[in-house]
Amino acid sequence: MKAEFEAKEKKSEEEFLAKLNEVETAKNKEIEDLKSELESSRNSELSFKEAKEQEGALSEEVERLRKQLWDLEEKSQEEVV
Known part of the structure; x- marks a missing residue:
């Protein structure tokens, strides 16, 4: 009877450890997925900032060219006359 109880207890412990391992594996996969998503989001944010900086630089260049065109039209x- 004691051996039967110990066998059931050992089986329950093994099942518990197997489930615990499954949960740990799923948790670790979820953590890696979230890290990857965060890194992707950070890269997107950097790309957005770079695009805004380029937009600002291009706007300044367009404004400079407009002024230059206006000056040339005036001279012409x-x-x-």
Whole structure:
């Protein structure tokens, strides 16, 4: 009877450890997935910041070119007159 009880207890412990291992594995996979998602999000944020910086630089360049065009048009009109 004692041996039967010990066998059941050992089986229960093995089942518990197997389930615990499954839970740990699932938890670790979820952690890795979340880390990957976070890294992807950080990269997207950096790309967004870089795009905004480029947009600002391009806006300044467009404004400079508009002014240059306006100056050239003024000179052209002065030469015609």
